[in-house]
Amino acid sequence: MTEGIKLPDGNNIKHIDETGYKYLGIIEGGDIKHLKMKDTIRKEYMQILKAILKSKLNAGNMIKAINTWAVPVIRYSAGIVKWTKTELRNIDQKTRKHMTIHKALHPRENTDRLYITPKEGGRGLPSIEDCVNIENRALGQYLKTSEDEWLKSAWEEGLTKVDEDPQIYRDRRMTNKKEEWHNKPMHGQYMRHTKELASDDTWQWLQRGELKKETEGMITAAEDQALRTRYVQRTIDGNNISPICRKCNTKITINHIASECPALAQNQYKKRHDSVAKTLHWSLCKKHHLPCSNKWYEHQPEGVIENDQAKILWDYGIRIDRVIRANRPDVTLIDKIKRKISLIDVAIPWDTGVEEKEKEKMDKYQDLKIKIRRICDMPVEIVPIIIRTLSTIPRSLKRYLEKLEAEVAPGLMQNSVILETANIVRRVMDSYGGRMQPGTPHYKYHPVELEECDKQNKKI
Structure with a gap:
């Protein structure tokens, strides 16, 4: 024990006890105190994570907040504190656990998808394991290419043994996650079925992230076939319950609930169908300067509405x-200026029936098209508007919207479908005794979600 060391400039370095001291946020003594640093970092990370998850942030802002405030706590220590692979994976596991507790993640949802970018259908959460490994590689590349003698000597001494470009590592990890997700029999089913028909706009709802975290988590779980319907509970979980729908005697699968139950066709499915048609009607009214509400979700179409530019018929025989x-x-849109008539019909099929629905709509109104063309002596076109039940936007939708020249983004109609589908699934799962996830509330979407969707639509 000494009183300290006196430096030439007169300053005195005090004696350092076992607790060590902090230098640039890292606890040191004779060496870096790795165990103590890891305990401190883990505690601070979990404290910030829990505070974010308890907040009322929507799904997109929740992920941004985790990436901005929680992840840097661990990322800062990369390359300095010695983390093991097991320790990093345990932190990722605890993150998913707390997301499940706060209804932001279904416990059986695909974990690889959680870390994939929203542009490719993932949730966009940064993986702690990948963040630390990327920073390690970035530090190694910096030391290796530096001109500073001290940094060069640090590389030569082997203070970091990783010699790989961080971008190559990131791309490889992302590719592996996508392959594992797509190749799984149940979790990858949605991606395999929609690969050929889905447009680039399909993942707009994830990129914008304006839905509540409970809604986003439920929709992604439905796409992954992770919701525990009675059919899944019977065939996979092995529970001794009937997998048959009591209203139509069909197996209760997620696709049955979302779009195939005839008992729901005249109420829940029609309401969802009308919400998309109202969105389109609202955009056509704005285009042709016809009376309409300021907000798309408050719009109430009239049977016939007309001015000098156009005449629009709503559900009119x-x-x-x-x-x-x-x-x-x-x-039915009658454009008086361009002298043409558009017969617009909306359909929201399950995610494997888009081409069939388009053909069905074309054939269905062919006789009406021919007859109107003869009577009115005007060109008539059939415009099928198809959006799949679980948010997929087919490539053909953009082409049909261009025909109408309506200033409506596909994502706006997509939001209507997602919100109504989420409401249908919640109600049916609750009434049939299915399990969403522990503690998930069964409620209709809140007006706050619609307000946020409206704000986002103005930015499109």
Whole structure:
């Protein structure tokens, strides 16, 4: 024990006890105190993470907050504190656990998808293991290419043994995660079925991240076939319960709940269908300067609305000189300036039936199209608007919207489908005794979600 060491400039270095001292945020003594630093970092990271998850941030802002405030606590120590692979994976596991507790993640959702970028269908959460490994490689590349003698000697001494470009590592890890997700029999089913038909706009809802974290987590779990419907509980979990729908005697799968139950067709499915058609009607009214509400979700279409530019019919039966069964499109647009008529019909099928639905709509209104063209002596076109039940936007949708020249983003109609589908799944799972995830509330979407969607739509 000494009183300290006196330096030439007169300053005195005091005696350092076992607790060590902090230098640039790292606890040191005779050497870096790795165990103590790791305990401190873990505690601070979890404290920040819990505070973020307890907040009322929407899904996108929640991920941004974790990336901005929580992850840097651990990232800063990369290359200095010696983390083991097991320790980093345990932190990732605890992160997922607390996300599940706060209803931001379904316990059976694909974990690889959680760390994939939203542009590619993931949730965009940074993996702690990958963050530390990327920083280690970035530090190694910096030491290796530095011109400073001290930094060169640090590289030569082997203070970091990783010699790999961080971007190459990042791309390799992301590719591996995507392959593992897509190749899984259940979790990758959605991606395999929609790969050929999905447009680049399909993942807009994840990129914008305006939904509540509970809603986003539920929709991604539904896409991964992770929701515990009665059919899944019977066939996979082995529970002794009936997997049959009590209303239509069909197996209760997620696709049955979302789009195939005839008992829901005239109420829940029709409400979802009308919400998309209302969005389109609202955009056409704004384009042709017809009366409409300021907000798309408050719009209430009238049966017939007209001015000098256009006439729009809402769910209106068109009478002609002979009987045609399919004579009631969802929206009929008569453009008086361009002298053309558009028969617009909306469909929201399950995610494997888009091409069939488009063909069905074209065939369904072919007789009406021919007859109107003869009577009115104007060109008539059939415009099918198809958005899949679990948010997939087909490539053909953009082409059909361009025909209408309507200033409506596909993502706006996509939001309507997602919110209504989430409501349907919550209600049915609750009434049929299915399990969403422990503690998940069964409620309708909140107006705050619609307000946020409206703000985001103005930025598109």
